[in-house]
Amino acid sequence: MVAAESSNPFLSPADPAWDEAFLRVQSYLRAYGIGSPVLLNRVTSEIIAVARASMPENGSGEPVAVALQVTHARIGEWFAKAGHRIDWSDDRDRAHGRLAMIATGMPGRWADYFLSDQPVPVDLGSALSTFQVLPGPELRLSNMAPEPLEFGFESGDTRLPGRRWVPVRALVTWTLIFASLGVTWAASH
Amino acid sequence: MEAPLFDPAKLAPGEAARRRHRMLTILLLLAGPAVLVMADLHWRTGFDFWNVLHLVIFVPLFLLVALGAAQAMVGFAVRRRGGDRCRISGSLPPDDGEPIAVPTAVVMPICNEDVVRVMEGVRATYESLQRAGRLTQCHFFILSDSTNPNCWIAEEAAWLALCRELGANGRIFYRRRRVGINKKAGNLADFCRRWGKLYRYMVVLDADSLMTGAAILRLVRLMERNRRVGIIQGVPLLTNGETILARIQQFASRLYGPVSAAGLNYWQLGEANYWGHNAIIRLAPFMRHCSLPELPGDGPFGGRILSHDYVEAALMRRAGWAVWLATELEGNYEECPATIVDLAKRDRRWLQGNLQHARLVIAKGFHGVNRVHFILGILSYLASPLWLAFLVVSVVIAARRGDDSARLPDAGFAVYLHWSYAGEALALFGYTLLLLFLAKVLAVADLRGRPDDVASYGGWRKLLEGVGLETLVFTLLAPVLMLFHSWFILLTLIGQKVSWGTQNRGAGGAWLEPVRAHAFQTLIGLVAAVIVYRIDPLLAAWMSPLLAGLILAIPLSLLTGSVGPGLALRRHGIFLTPEETRPLPELREFAVAIDHRRAAPAPAPDLAANYGLLQAVVDPYVNAVHVSLLRDKGESPPETELRLGGLRATLLHQGPAALSARERMALLMDADSMHVLHQELWATPGARLAAWWRLALEHYARLAPAPVTPFAA
Numbered sequence: 001m002v003a004a005e006s007s008n009p010f011l012s013p014a015d016p017a018w019d020e021a022f023l024r025v026q027s028y029l030r031a032y033g034i035g036s037p038v039l040l041n042r043v044t045s046e047i048i049a050v051a052r053a054s055m056p057e058n059g060s061g062e063p064v065a066v067a068l069q070v071t072h073a074r075i076g077e078w079f080a081k082a083g084h085r086i087d088w089s090d091d092r093d094r095a096h097g098r099l100a101m102i103a104t105g106m107p108g109r110w111a112d113y114f115l116s117d118q119p120v121p122v123d124l125g126s127a128l129s130t131f132q133v134l135p136g137p138e139l140r141l142s143n144m145a146p147e148p149l150e151f152g153f154e155s156g157d158t159r160l161p162g163r164r165w166v167p168v169r170a171l172v173t174w175t176l177i178f179a180s181l182g183v184t185w186a187a188s189h
Numbered sequence: 190m191e192a193p194l195f196d197p198a199k200l201a202p203g204e205a206a207r208r209r210h211r212m213l214t215i216l217l218l219l220a221g222p223a224v225l226v227m228a229d230l231h232w233r234t235g236f237d238f239w240n241v242l243h244l245v246i247f248v249p250l251f252l253l254v255a256l257g258a259a260q261a262m263v264g265f266a267v268r269r270r271g272g273d274r275c276r277i278s279g280s281l282p283p284d285d286g287e288p289i290a291v292p293t294a295v296v297m298p299i300c301n302e303d304v305v306r307v308m309e310g311v312r313a314t315y316e317s318l319q320r321a322g323r324l325t326q327c328h329f330f331i332l333s334d335s336t337n338p339n340c341w342i343a344e345e346a347a348w349l350a351l352c353r354e355l356g357a358n359g360r361i362f363y364r365r366r367r368v369g370i371n372k373k374a375g376n377l378a379d380f381c382r383r384w385g386k387l388y389r390y391m392v393v394l395d396a397d398s399l400m401t402g403a404a405i406l407r408l409v410r411l412m413e414r415n416r417r418v419g420i421i422q423g424v425p426l427l428t429n430g431e432t433i434l435a436r437i438q439q440f441a442s443r444l445y446g447p448v449s450a451a452g453l454n455y456w457q458l459g460e461a462n463y464w465g466h467n468a469i470i471r472l473a474p475f476m477r478h479c480s481l482p483e484l485p486g487d488g489p490f491g492g493r494i495l496s497h498d499y500v501e502a503a504l505m506r507r508a509g510w511a512v513w514l515a516t517e518l519e520g521n522y523e524e525c526p527a528t529i530v531d532l533a534k535r536d537r538r539w540l541q542g543n544l545q546h547a548r549l550v551i552a553k554g555f556h557g558v559n560r561v562h563f564i565l566g567i568l569s570y571l572a573s574p575l576w577l578a579f580l581v582v583s584v585v586i587a588a589r590r591g592d593d594s595a596r597l598p599d600a601g602f603a604v605y606l607h608w609s610y611a612g613e614a615l616a617l618f619g620y621t622l623l624l625l626f627l628a629k630v631l632a633v634a635d636l637r638g639r640p641d642d643v644a645s646y647g648g649w650r651k652l653l654e655g656v657g658l659e660t661l662v663f664t665l666l667a668p669v670l671m672l673f674h675s676w677f678i679l680l681t682l683i684g685q686k687v688s689w690g691t692q693n694r695g696a697g698g699a700w701l702e703p704v705r706a707h708a709f710q711t712l713i714g715l716v717a718a719v720i721v722y723r724i725d726p727l728l729a730a731w732m733s734p735l736l737a738g739l740i741l742a743i744p745l746s747l748l749t750g751s752v753g754p755g756l757a758l759r760r761h762g763i764f765l766t767p768e769e770t771r772p773l774p775e776l777r778e779f780a781v782a783i784d785h786r787r788a789a790p791a792p793a794p795d796l797a798a799n800y801g802l803l804q805a806v807v808d809p810y811v812n813a814v815h816v817s818l819l820r821d822k823g824e825s826p827p828e829t830e831l832r833l834g835g836l837r838a839t840l841l842h843q844g845p846a847a848l849s850a851r852e853r854m855a856l857l858m859d860a861d862s863m864h865v866l867h868q869e870l871w872a873t874p875g876a877r878l879a880a881w882w883r884l885a886l887e888h889y890a891r892l893a894p895a896p897v898t899p900f901a902a
């Protein structure tokens with residue numbers, strides 16, 4: 001009877017620490033995108049029940065911490081069920097798993113399957129196993145040495161068409177303009 | 190019979206020189222008489238130091254005015270003759286519709302930009318290119334230099350979401366530099382060093398750019414067709430403006446831009462400039478020849494080159510590669526500053542870079558036209574202090590002369606033209622105004638015989654109302670910008686550094702910033718008005734548009750930076766552009782997507798300042814994306830681990846405010862810390878967490894807090 005009570009959170013006496021653990025797990029799973037309140041409550045209750053049952057074995061552990069450990073274990077089991085073996089006790093693997101979930105669009109497309117008892121769809125399983133996130137193509141390193149600069153007037157290259165000298169016609173035109181301005185000034189002043 | 194295609198490689202020898210000489214001739218013909226008349230005015234009163242100084246300042250200022258007019262005249266003439274035969278877009282044969290298997294990278298360097306705008310710009314461009322469906326080897330790169338954690342984290346999450354939504358994993362990439370060396374130029378150089386060898390072309394977009402797939406395809410085809418062209422710069426159209434200022438800018442650039450661009454292309458030809466974005470670059474020569482050197486010395490004119498684009502164009506040309514301006518490239522857009530303060534911030538950044546080019550004017554090996562680009566870039570800002578000096582000297586001359594001008598005998602030109610002194614001055618003023626407004630007049634005249642185009646501006650009446658209002662607003666704004674630029678030049682010369690600030694391209698800002706920015710200008714306007722009025726009331730009347738602009742700077746800035754009045758003008762059909770009346774599908778979809786994304790609720794005010802950090806720690810997915818993009822650091826020294834451990838504990842138990850920005854950044858850049866923080870935050874009872882984190886966790890709670898009632902215990 002005692003065991004049954006401790007395994008079912010709704011039959012256990014109220015405890016603010018476990019209330020907090022319940023809300024924390026629920027919030028955490030909600031952050032994963034579980035939208036269904038029924039699924040969310042059921043999974044959270046199951047996790048809290050297991051956490052409470054395992055509490056004596058954890059000695060003086062805090063309910064929130066223990067509940068989160070159980071949550072991670074539960075997610076790890078689900079990943080194994082989905083055919084994606086991840087060591088869910090390892091921080092990096094956990095991050096990799098979460099990346100797989102978001103990269104495959106799980107929170108929107110397959111949210112109701114996450115942690116549920118339903119069989120994992122084949123599409124989802126294979127998407128989780130084969131996902132890739134590529135922040136960039138493979139590196140092909142090359143050198144870019146700064147172009148040296150020297151200072152002093154010297155015209156550019158002549159590899160493109162164009163002349164570097166001023167044609168006589170242009171010189172004559174400009175001389176005429178300046179001359180006419182000069183003559184105008186001289187004649188009137 | 191169809192006209193033969195233009196081939197830039199076979200440009201007639203001397204064609205470029207002939208065109209440039211013609212431009213210079215027009216410039217001399219326009220400016221010469223004005224300088225002569227100004228000299229005559231001073232001669233009549235007798236040359237002294239102030240008169241000579243006045244004349245010396247007048248010459249470069251008037252040359253700039255005349256250059257704008259000359260360019261508009263040439264551009265107008267070219268367009269009326271059916272377009273320039275020497276334009277790069279004329280080199281393309283009809284499109285055969287075949288796939289183009291050319292490895293091309295579309296890159297967007299960003300730094301603390303509006304993430305929604307960036308991603309929606311990438312989305313619109315990517316989708317448009319996908320629809321065009323022919324550029325089979327095109328990759329997109331979002332190249333971040335963001336230092337604001339909120340932007341950084343949002344960029345990462347938005348990038349992955351975008352890849353997922355578009356199925357573009359492996360086609361849209363994201364890279365953030367740990368250290369933003371050499372700003373935007375360094376950002377692009379870093380891309381080139383990592384992946385430049387993989388691509389033949391690089392299409393450079395700005396954070397506010399949008400290009401259609403058709404535009405990108407056209408640029409690639411142009412480059413494929415012209416194998417000696419290193420850069421093709423598109424002329425981007427301004428879009429998405431909502432404030433009055435943004436709408437005025439986009440209206441003006443759309444209406445006057447084509448004539449002006451045609452004039453530019455007329456004399457630039459294969460020595461055009463690169464404007465830093467909305468351009469395509471041939472990567473191999475760019476990587477080989479366009480890596481920027483440091484300028485010798487310190488201070489404002491030394492060190493790293495700030496305005497990289499002009500220099501890269503000059504280096505490209507120095508290496509024998511042509512740079513062209515694609516004047517008629519459609520589907521090529523960017524946005525503009527929304528407020529005067531944002532405009533000034535942008536100019537502050539550009540100004541220092543352009544002034545630095547003074548050193549490069551005498552760098553060996555550059556083409557003469559590139560030197561002209563440098564000089565014009567410098568003068569575009571130096572014109573402001575010159576104009577200010579011109580006004581001050583004008584007032585000094587008026588004060589010294591007193592009321593003598595009416596008694597001056599007819600002499601000089603006045604003998605032949607029967608001009609009084611005032612009449613002669615008025616004629617010169619009228620001529621200056623004519624040249625100043627010639628570009629506008631010719632651009633409007635260019636629409637003659639094109640009723641469809643006129644209709645896309647809302648019809649003749651609305652178009653002319655827009656031109657009138659735009660002229661009025663920019664006349665009032667001109668002295669404000671003059672004082673800004675003069676002040677910035679002074680700051681630059683005394684060695685104050687410029688930070689790579691981010692401008693607000695979207696909406697109107699708060700009222701405090703404009704008040705602070707313009708308070709001193711208002712004061713200067715009031716003092717100047719009193720002084721000038723006491724010297725000569727008539728002179729005050731002449732200068733009233735300038736003085737009014739300064740005195741009204743604050744209300745003008747607030748009004749022109751407001752979204753409401755801008756949209757109201759749009760509803761009344763003022764400042765309409767073809768992009769608004771007949772938008773391409775890409776622009777329509779972009780506008781809808783932006784509105785949708787911006788409708789998302791903002792973070793709680795208490796959390797907003799560190800919302801990026803919050804998400805990277807709390808959200809399981811954002812955390813996963815973030816740590817996956819961090820570099821694996823390997824073994825760290827024990828002291829580092831100890832320090833990071835202390836920072837983590839402080840962050841969780843005292844909140845982000847207990848850490849400096851640098852310390853928060855150190856945690857965000859450490860993958861192990863981010864793993865641990867995510868784990869510990871969720872597993873720690875609320876009583877041991879900072880109140881800030883408890884509030885953050887409430888974001889994710891399904892149940893709202895219990896209602897507070899009189900019966901609550």
